[in-house]
Amino acid sequence: MAAQTERPPESGIRVTSADDMETANDALAESQPEMAPGSPATYAQPAEDDRWRDIMAGFVDDPRGAVQAATDRVEDEVSALMALLSEHRERLLAATSGDAEAHTEEMRKALLAYRDFSGEIAKNVRSLS
Amino acid sequence: MAAGTIALIIVLIVVVLAVIGTAASIATRRRRLRDRFGPEYDRVAAELSSRRLAEAELTDRKHRVASYELRPLSDEACEKYSARWSQVQEQFVETPSEAVGEAQALIEAVMRERGYPATGYQQTLEDLSVEHAPVLEHYRAAHAACEKAAADGAGTSASTEELREAMISYRELFSQLLGRAPAAGQR
Numbered sequence: 092m093a094a095q096t097e098r099p100p101e102s103g104i105r106v107t108s109a110d111d112m113e114t115a116n117d118a119l120a121e122s123q124p125e126m127a128p129g130s131p132a133t134y135a136q137p138a139e140d141d142r143w144r145d146i147m148a149g150f151v152d153d154p155r156g157a158v159q160a161a162t163d164r165v166e167d168e169v170s171a172l173m174a175l176l177s178e179h180r181e182r183l184l185a186a187t188s189g190d191a192e193a194h195t196e197e198m199r200k201a202l203l204a205y206r207d208f209s210g211e212i213a214k215n216v217r218s219l220s
Numbered sequence: 221m222a223a224g225t226i227a228l229i230i231v232l233i234v235v236v237l238a239v240i241g242t243a244a245s246i247a248t249r250r251r252r253l254r255d256r257f258g259p260e261y262d263r264v265a266a267e268l269s270s271r272r273l274a275e276a277e278l279t280d281r282k283h284r285v286a287s288y289e290l291r292p293l294s295d296e297a298c299e300k301y302s303a304r305w306s307q308v309q310e311q312f313v314e315t316p317s318e319a320v321g322e323a324q325a326l327i328e329a330v331m332r333e334r335g336y337p338a339t340g341y342q343q344t345l346e347d348l349s350v351e352h353a354p355v356l357e358h359y360r361a362a363h364a365a366c367e368k369a370a371a372d373g374a375g376t377s378a379s380t381e382e383l384r385e386a387m388i389s390y391r392e393l394f395s396q397l398l399g400r401a402p403a404a405g406q407r
Contacts, residue, residue: 191381192379192380192381192382193379194381195379195380195381195384196379196380196381199313199316199380202313203313203314
């Protein structure tokens with residue numbers, strides 16, 4: 092890993108990321124309730140406080156270990172998220188039967204949700220770089 | 221044969237020719253109006269229950285629109301309106317009803333710039349039928365959807381799909397008024 096960048100404790104990057112991911116995930120879930128956590132996709136709620144608190148607690152004794160654990164965690168979440176997005180798109184595009192009018196509206200809302208979601212991702216990427 | 225009889229025959233021939241001639245010119249005019257107005261011809265004829273009255277009405281419209289002295293848009297104006305259309309089409313995803321309203325307003329603006337008075341809906345419809353009869357049905361449908369959307373809250377709002385179709389209909393008319401297709405959203 093590259094040289095350790097000193098980050099002041101108040102910046103709380105990881106917490107911010109988790110919160111923003113949660114906001115973004117909520118936005119996606121709100122518009123597409125069937126894709127909320129607990130649905131077939133394996134994406135789990137990020138800020139599961141206990142697991143993150145363990146990682147945070149470990150920092151004092153082993154900063155590198157904590158960073159490793161944190162990034163592993165986020166990588167898993169991102170993989171699960173990609174699976175979720177794939178599944179979601181399949182479902183949206185595959186729907187051929189049923190109410191065409193309602194489906195157009197569903198697709199419109201999904202489009203907005205994706206754009207907002209993309210915005211959240213961009214924010215997070217900026218905060219990490 | 222007596223001169224009187226010959227004269228009578230000549231007069232009869234002239235009368236018959238005149239009748240045939242008149243019938244032919246009526247038929248020609250009818251065919252021309254049908255070609256120009258298409259389904260609008262049939263619609264007006266049905267409404268007025270008379271082809272003769274319909275033809276009078278349509279001929280009136282033709283003269284009225286000719287008096288406007290329509291002019292094409294400048295290249296600059298075309299660019300401007302095309303760009304504005306793209307914006308409205310993008311806006312559709314966020315606010316479908318508003319976008320359709322904007323589209324209608326844009327069409328009215330283009331019409332006025334070309335020389336149409338574009339006042340009330342009914343007259344606008346009639347004016348458009350002269351040069352743009354093929355897209356008239358589109359315009360009607362789009363306008364109906366627009367009205368439905370405006371009446372939102374009275375229990376009969378237009379669905380997103382109806383509004384999407386209205387956008388497409390409006391765009392058809394828009395591109396005809398411009399004389400070319402506006403820059404579409406699809407890339």
